[in-house]
Amino acid sequence: MAGKSGLDDGKEFNPGAKPGYKTSYKKYRGIIISVALFLLLDASVLLFNFYVSFEIADDAVGVNLAGRQRMLSQRMAKTLLVLDASRDDPQTFKTAFDELQLSKGLFDQTLAAFINGGQVRGAGKEMVALAPVHNRLGKDSLLHTLELWRPYKNAIDLFTTDVQQNAATENSLAAAVAMARMHNLAILTSMNDLTVSLEQVAASKATRLRIIQTVGISLAIINFLFIMFHFLRQLRDSDRVIEKARRETTEILETVNEGLFLIDKNLMLGEQHSAKLVEVLGQQEFAGKSFQSLLENIINAKDAETARAFIELLFDPKVKEKLIGDLNPLSLVEVNIAQSNGGFLTKHLQFSFARAYQKNDGMQEISHVLVTVLDITEQVKLQRALNESRKHNESQLEMITGLLHTHPGLLREFIANSFNCFNRVNNILRQPAKTVQAVREKATSIFREVHNFKGEAASLKLEFFENAAHKMEDTLALLCEKRDLSGNDYLGLTVQLESLITYTQQVEHLTEKLGQFAVVSSTIPRGKAIANHRSDGWDHLNDFVQNIALRNGKMVKLVASGLSEINLDVDYQQKLKEICIQLLRNAVVHGIETPHDRELSEKPMVGRIDLRLAKVSETEMELTVMDDGKGLDYTAIRTQALSSGKWPEDEIESWTNKHLLGLIFHEGFSTAAEINKDAGRGVGMEAVMNHVLAQRGKISVSSRTGRHCRFVITLPIVYTLNREEIAA
Amino acid sequence: MSQETLQVFIDGVVRYFHHTNDKDVKVGTPYLVENNNPAAYDVTGIIGISGPYRGCVYFTAPRILLKHLLLSIGELDTSNEHIFDLVGEVANTISGNARSRFGHEFMISVPVMIEGAPNQIHLPAQMRSYVIPVYWKAYHAAVVICLEQ
Amino acid sequence: MLSLMIVDDSNIIRRKIERCNDTDKFRVVAAAANGIDAIELFKQTRPQVVTMDLTMPEMDGIACIQQLIALDAGLRILVISALSDKATGIDALKKGARGFLCKPFTDDQLLEALTELTED
Secondary structure, three states: OOOOOHHHHOOOEOOOHHHHHHHHHHHHHHHHHHHHHHHHHHHHHHHHHHHHHHHHHHHHHHHHHHHHHHHHHHHHHHHHHHHHHOOOOHHHHHHHHHHHHHHHHHHHHHHHHHHHOEEEEOOOOOEEEEOOOOOHHHHHHHHHHHHHHHHHHHHHHHHHHHHHOOOOOHHHHHHHHHHHHHHHHHHHHHHHHHHHHHHHHHHHHHHHHHHHHHHHHHHHHHHHHHHHHHHHHHHHHHHHHHHHHHHHHHHHHHHOOOEEEEEOOOOEEEEEEOHHHHHHHOOOOOOOOEHHHHHHOOOOHHHHHHHHHHHHHHOOOOOOHHHOHHHOOOOOEEEEEEOOOOOEEEEEEEEEEEEEEEEEOOEEEEEEEEEEEEEOHHHHHHHHHHHHHHHHHHHHHHHHHHHHHHOHHHHHHHHHHHHHHHHHHHHHHHOOOOOHHHHHHHHHHHHHHHHHHHHHHHHOOOHHHHHHHHHHHHHHHHHHHOOOOOHHHHHHHHHHHHHHHHHHHHHHHHHHHHHHHHHHHOOOOHHHHHHHHHHHHHHHHHHHHHHHHHHOOOOEEEEEEOOOOOOEOHHHHHHHHHHHHHHHHHHHHHHOOOHHHHHHOOOOOOEEEEEEEEEOOOOEEEEEEEEOOOOOOHHHHHHHHHHHOOOOHHHHHHOOHHHHHHHOOOOOOOOOOOOOOOOOOOOHHHHHHHHHHHOOOEEEEEEEOOOEEEEEEEEEOOEOOOHHHHHO | OOHHHHHHHHHHHHHHHHOOOOOOEEEOOOEEEEOOOOOOOOEEEEEEEEOOOEEEEEEEEOHHHHHHHHHHOOOOOOOHHHHHHHHHHHHHHHHHHHHHHHHHHOEEOOOEEEEOOOOOOOOOOOOEEEEEEEEEOOEEEEEEEEEEO | OEEEEEEOOOHHHHHHHHHHHHOOOEEEEEEEOOHHHHHHHHHHHOOOEEEEOOOOOOOOHHHHHHHHHHHOOOOEEEEEEOOOOHHHHHHHHHOOOOEEEEOOOOHHHHHHHHHHHHOO
């Protein structure tokens, strides 16, 4: 995400709207079917109820009529008996006759209707429809009745015809009465049976209705319970899903490492945000706040306005989200957050914005913008530190190249000495030391080494090395002061040592590279090569001598000659230079007196050092370094030899000056009164001797106390290789 | 490599010894060795590290120290197997400490136990290592750290 | 194949964008060095896609975008500009441009941006 906004990812934040729509019908289908079933059940029970009620009502009519048949049969019997008894009473006869006609008609009609179905006059004179009787008992009794009724009816009809024709009625009436007497009881019983059978049918229907009602209602209740149960379970399930989702969301918001929240079209913050947001932006009420006001508190109003415009772009569906990431004005902002203690905390924040879509009528609609806030203060700081250290390194490099340009030989020597020094320091660290005292002593010893090193660096104006050494001295000074000093306390020092070694190696590497450059440059035409040698080879010796003289409070004039006249091999010339440096250093430090002393000795205040290189033969050359100083101090050498304790006293006493002279080429032998930047290490003359011996050369020293000291070194000449010839 | 980073590894070792009965562990003055001549005692437990720093850290100790250490934690069986286990334990403590301090940006391998000094696979020859001597009772051991950025 | 007009005062950038011709997606039908020329060329060639620099002589990119959108509301404009001022870039998009590509850009980045711009 570095530098680029999260928009590039083109993520679509979709808070679950899409699946919701799809599943909602499916989810509720079960319940819809259940409810429909419930209604259907209820309706059919109701319908059946209606139907059966009507049937029962019809049955009731049948029962009534059957009852009436029973009553009519009795009435007919009764009226026949009345007719029989009232033959002489025409009034009563007439009434009974009419009643007989009515009863007979009604009975006959009803009986026929019961058997074949049909319209019958009901109890209330209205016509009612009667269905044929199907039940077995009823049918039997009806057929039985019909059988009995036919002769009975015929008898009544005969009697009726007689009456209507005013014929004699005695016979026919007697026949009818006989018929009544004979069949009345049987008909009554049959009609009674019919009634009972119809009542039974009705009762059974009522029972069936009750059963069906019970079953229907039970089913409806079961259905209802099912709906309830199902619905509740679904409700509970979905609640659980929602709760789980909510918990997950909360968990996500609690744990993400970024500040997360949504903003709507009006730039208002949503209800939820990640816990990290509080850490990033400080404690405050976020929900319902406008993003604008949130920003205005931490960045300037103009930037906040730009940010608002940018977010508005995100809500414009025409604008391509992927193509505006670079315009995000908050991809890296420095914010100042008010602290409870009144101060401000400066942070570097990275805001990323991503569209969140919601499906609306099948259309993806930008509903929110998801804002991600990342605290990148550490990264920014790190980056800055990196840049600084890079700059620092660059400046170091500049310094190194500058130095290499002026004193390559000195630098090489310095580097070699440095590594020796580092090794000594490391060896001191390496020695096991278990007591506090032993650990403390290390600091003192190392301090001495580092201090020497610092002096040497200073003499060559190698500021980086001088500073590094100085910092190590500071560390060591702290160590010396520390109570209960432990080995662990040296860790910082060791780290400093390591980085100094690494740095020195880099410098060494560079000098080698520059050495190669010198080789390359020597292949260019001869005259130019010589000129180059002069400018970067020998000139600095005078500077060097003047530097040392200045530091040691002396005045010196260097008279050099013949240095560039022999076309020496580059490496060989380098060795020669190193010898010159040692001898010149010795001449200034040990030979030349201070101007004051010289004045007392009636010498010129400015001392003179002669440096001369001369070709003795085609194969040999002679380097002479001579100073007009105080000459070799044999007494000092003897004293130093005694104090070194390396040799027995009486032996030293017997040594001649010549023997004593040999000592100055010994390792670790120095007559300097104190160790300073330019002397006291006692390694320089040994190095000279080693060089000379390695080339199979000779050294001769002559000295006259108070007058001069002269070193004459004879060496073979190693010429520059003629590379063009080799190439040819 | 910063002093703080080194200290984390040193702390790891010290922490291990603090869990033993004889807590008197001392850290000597750290020094440097070139990797072409690595420092090691008899048994060495190495953990490899990658991430912002890369290289290895190892704990190395003479057998006698490890045997004594085993005894001090109540383990009477001082067989080679147990000695290796112990060195692994120390290396694990170092890596655990490093993990808790550096977080997940550092990837730390499981310890590898060897006899003697690590080879070039673990120690790039052109580099230097920090050696931090550890003194426990009369014995010497060391934590060696070689990391490059 | 979509017709493309380049509006940029830099000759180098124009040539760089013209390399889109190498693909089978875009065909450069016009190239203008300022806003006024762009309007004129637009009327003649009616391109479907426009790349637009913001800082130009005569008429700057923002004004040009406004006029072009007035001529064709459905025009797809990609702003190609240096990121000196994000607010100006945002303003250009408010005026009707649909995307922003930051200078300097590679051929791939340009093609990707143009493809994204013309996708629906």
